[in-house]
Amino acid sequence: MEGWERRFWRRRLFPYLDGAAAKNRPRLWLHAASVGEVTGALAVIRRLRAARPGAAIFFTVGTPQGYRFARAKVPADVPVLPAPLDVPWSVHALLASLSPDLFVAFESEFWPVLHGALRRRGVPVVLLNGRLSQKSLENYRRFAAIFRPIFRSLRLAAMKSEADRRRLLALGVPEERTLVTGSTKVDTLMDRADPEAKLRWRERLQVPEGVPVMVAGSLRGRECTDLLQVFQSLKGSTPDLLGVLAPRHLDRVPVLEEWLRVRGIPYDNLSSFLESGKKRRSADVIVVDRIGYLFDLYALGDLIFCGGSLVPVGGHNILEPVAWGKTVFYGPHVNTVREEHEILSRAGVGVCVTSCEDLSARWRELLIKPERLGAHRRRALEAIRKMAGAADRQVALVLEILDGPAGRRGGHLGA
Numbered sequence: 001m002e003g004w005e006r007r008f009w010r011r012r013l014f015p016y017l018d019g020a021a022a023k024n025r026p027r028l029w030l031h032a033a034s035v036g037e038v039t040g041a042l043a044v045i046r047r048l049r050a051a052r053p054g055a056a057i058f059f060t061v062g063t064p065q066g067y068r069f070a071r072a073k074v075p076a077d078v079p080v081l082p083a084p085l086d087v088p089w090s091v092h093a094l095l096a097s098l099s100p101d102l103f104v105a106f107e108s109e110f111w112p113v114l115h116g117a118l119r120r121r122g123v124p125v126v127l128l129n130g131r132l133s134q135k136s137l138e139n140y141r142r143f144a145a146i147f148r149p150i151f152r153s154l155r156l157a158a159m160k161s162e163a164d165r166r167r168l169l170a171l172g173v174p175e176e177r178t179l180v181t182g183s184t185k186v187d188t189l190m191d192r193a194d195p196e197a198k199l200r201w202r203e204r205l206q207v208p209e210g211v212p213v214m215v216a217g218s219l220r221g222r223e224c225t226d227l228l229q230v231f232q233s234l235k236g237s238t239p240d241l242l243g244v245l246a247p248r249h250l251d252r253v254p255v256l257e258e259w260l261r262v263r264g265i266p267y268d269n270l271s272s273f274l275e276s277g278k279k280r281r282s283a284d285v286i287v288v289d290r291i292g293y294l295f296d297l298y299a300l301g302d303l304i305f306c307g308g309s310l311v312p313v314g315g316h317n318i319l320e321p322v323a324w325g326k327t328v329f330y331g332p333h334v335n336t337v338r339e340e341h342e343i344l345s346r347a348g349v350g351v352c353v354t355s356c357e358d359l360s361a362r363w364r365e366l367l368i369k370p371e372r373l374g375a376h377r378r379r380a381l382e383a384i385r386k387m388a389g390a391a392d393r394q395v396a397l398v399l400e401i402l403d404g405p406a407g408r409r410g411g412h413l414g415a
Helices: 003-013 035-051 064-073 088-098 112-121 134-142 144-152 162-169 185-192 195-204 223-235 250-262 294-300 335-347 356-368 372-387 390-403
Strands: 027-032 056-061 080-082 102-106 125-130 156-159 178-180 213-219 242-247 285-287 303-306 328-330 350-352
Touching: 003 064, 003 080, 027 035, 035 056, 035 064, 035 102, 035 125, 035 185, 035 390, 056 064, 064 080, 088 112, 102 390, 112 125, 112 144, 125 162, 125 390, 134 144, 134 162, 156 162, 156 390, 162 178, 185 372, 185 390, 195 294, 213 223, 213 294, 223 242, 223 250, 223 303, 223 356, 242 250, 242 294, 250 285, 303 356, 328 335, 328 356, 335 350, 335 372
Parallel strands: 027 056, 027 102, 056 080, 102 125, 125 156, 156 178, 213 242, 213 303, 242 285, 303 328, 328 350
Antiparallel strands: none
16 A cells, blocks of 8 residues: 555544634535545536635545545645544544535435534535435345434435435435436536647647547456457557557556567557656557546547446446547446436447447447548537536535525525
8 A cells, every 4th residue: 555545544534624624604515435426526516616716615535546536636725635434533523623514425425423423513414416226225224223314314315316316215315305416427527528638648649630549448357358359359450540448447457568568569558658758659559557547538539448347347437438529338237327328328329339349340340431430429429418417406406505594504604
């Protein structure tokens, strides 16, 4: 474990705030678990900051990866802190420092000690981008005595889908406190899809116009080597094809490197292009050995695969490429992204393949008929725009609670 990760976990156990929290202005505590939840939170944070520039907003994150990602993406005037562990001394220490007027959790963060402390202090709790699987529902029911007070005390739950809302109702949340708003991840992705990023990365990686690029992201397990084989099979008919491969976890980077070395295939690591001094690209394979760059790299792709889907993981964020106007390909295991899969497949910009052979055949056809990619771009942008707007709806709901009489714990909240 690296030194900064040890410090992160130490601060989760013994949290503190750098500097005193202002006591004479609205104070909002927002919390997300890891990178995925942080992605959804970013659009809300930006809109809250614009709507209430004088408010004190604090953001806590529960994993080292999510914390590092948030530090890089959250506005500089929003402190990002390690979330307290769910033990009394950690929770009470940070609560005393922040003294929040409102607590906002993203997706499914239900911690008994934390929620109990918030309830005793009279701090309203809001859930945004709420999601609840059938398995989680069964687990919470099994420990109903512990979790029932959390669900019954939620001031508002803005859920991702109607199915998620119905499962939450089964846990005792009053129906009038629930609604479906969709996910703000789409808004965050659209906010982040900067056209200049594509130009910067094309220049940094020395990719000439007209050179086709394959981007395979969030690869899990055998997908790392399977997608390398797909790349090699396409290379025979498209010699100038560039491959960018990003494992979901960095401990899989050596697997990709070893596969390439054994076969004598040259490659570059992405990190070598991030260091000072301009590196000249020496290979047609780039192994992404750093976290936090995949989203921008999708902008370069003509052929895009999103992993965790040819293996039984459930799929990862298939919306990210679509935010750039790209069609995304993925395998049949889409349990965790089923709603997105259904929307994208209906729009013709999400393609579920059955195997690596199926993927190779579809991509080979696209390389033969590249004019189809332009039509894909128009459909992808239309689809993603229809899914946007959840962040504006959720921020309006949060401000209604913050500015309402029930939210004014100290009588000082307002515009």
